[in-house]
Amino acid sequence: MSTTPSPTPAPASPAALPLPLPERGRGPARLGPVGLVLAAGVSVQFGAALAVLIMPRAGAAGVVTLRLAAAAVVLLLVCRPKVRGYSRADWGTVVAFGVAMAGMNGFIYQAIDRIPMGPAVTLEVLGPLALSVIVSRRLVNLLWAGLALAGVVLLSGHGGGFGSLDLVGAAFAVGAGAMWAAYIVFSARTGRRFPQADGLALAMVVAAVLSLPLGVMEAGPALLVPSTLALGVGVAVLSSVLPYTLELLALRRLPAPTFAILMSLEPAIAATAGFVILHQAMSTTDALAIALVIAASMGAVRSQAGRREKR
Template sequence: MNEQPRSLATALFPVGLLLIAMASIQSGASLAKSMFPIVGAQGTTTLRLIFASVIMLLLLRPWRAKLTAKSLRTVIIYGIALGGMNFLFYMSLRTVPLGIAVALEFTGPLAVAIYASRRAIDFLWIALAVCGLLLLIPTGATSSGIDLLGAGYALGAGVCWALYILFGQKAGADNGVQTAALGVMIAALFIAPVGIVHAGAALLTPSLIPVALAVAVLSTALPYTLEMVALTRMPARTFGTLMSVEPAFGALSGLLFLHEYLTLAQWLAILCIIMASVGATLTMASNAQPAVPAD
């Protein structure tokens, strides 16, 4: 009698963890946007990565990793891709609503999933993604179009996300979760000069410290931990499918915390990209790995 409820709870537990992780990431992005008036997107990215690297340094102790010249090169590229992804995503949030920025960024892992599958049905997912992108392009005098520069930043973050996936898989094969800590530390070193030049002494504003720490926990430390636990308790395909709904979490977070109201066309665009991501994940080759987000 108790076996069925227990098995149901076992199945739902990692799903719940993943939903909490997605909500945490998007809440962290909303909180990060409140720092923009003081230190800009550049300074916000710098503070998040510095605090996140300290947290992960303490938790994962990356100095135990065994690196060869080849694996070190892979980890460096992985870290630069991670830093670029965070930086470009925050740059896009200056002018693009959170849900739309997440949807545009998702084109990166979507492209990786489609490339990994290479089946005829993938043309359907490509068509859905293109429809979503077309719905977001400004047309004529309509006010529903998004800022093209901001959209470009979000798409650039998607490119970095694709590189993060490809090189993260190679780096993770050598040192596991310690790779994540090394990547965040390299990302912080890569982005810090940009944030320091842009924000200067404003980075030391005392009132920003607790906010930056909260962003680092919500956007990096907590979701990374929950995702790692969830990954060990569910199939990779299920993980990837669930992660595909993250643009919806972004849109809802933007609505709740930032009062970013989207048009019907923009909601349809997000839905198209979510459907493309879900479809590509469900039909990808069995040896393909899910895209673990780090934005």
């Protein structure tokens, strides 16, 4: 679920094209960073699948709290961000980034607690896709928006499988997409105001603090059970720490549009993780619906990248 506006790492999306493009490599030279991005996507989605297994113990809000709190601790230890010398506007930006992060994680975990991972992440991707269409202001992007809408109609318009989506779960997934779009905007702004990954670490603390009351209310003492705590740390490493690191390394050698296109594969990876870990079946119609949304996302990225190259 995850672009990395330099220098603050963050999940990718079609809207994350303002990134400075690294030097383009050729042939095999790209296999390394491409592999890193794909590994990051697998890590995020299989971490989310692991989180679903913990939800009976701690609930969706409890798992979000464990993930964000553990990730905040790890990032604070690694980054050791400075807290002095920043303006009120700087802190406002990082707080907004943290709020978006908390909302994005909170909503998507509520969604995957109610509906299969494939459609949940597919609906979530609509947020960054909508942002990309709005920012580009190109007529061709209406085509991509229509293609994505067709995928959503397929996703919810037939009986059985993904067609029987829980409406509350679907609403949470769409909400997660809206927060993902906000996340992208404030991630980029935070990256311009804070060095290295300092802004990400501080925003993660904000997100963890915001999620803590909800997690305590839902899970209570279950959050401190050693086995649940250990699994929560595993989710944090798989879903936050490891993918952010891999994406940061990849962006040093991979053009940002290519990075965003690869991250558009998230719904397919999520559906695979749901099938392998959670035994969530997927019909041919379901696969077609997800493929349409992925194609729309990739098309929007390529259109925006082509426009920038012409400037």
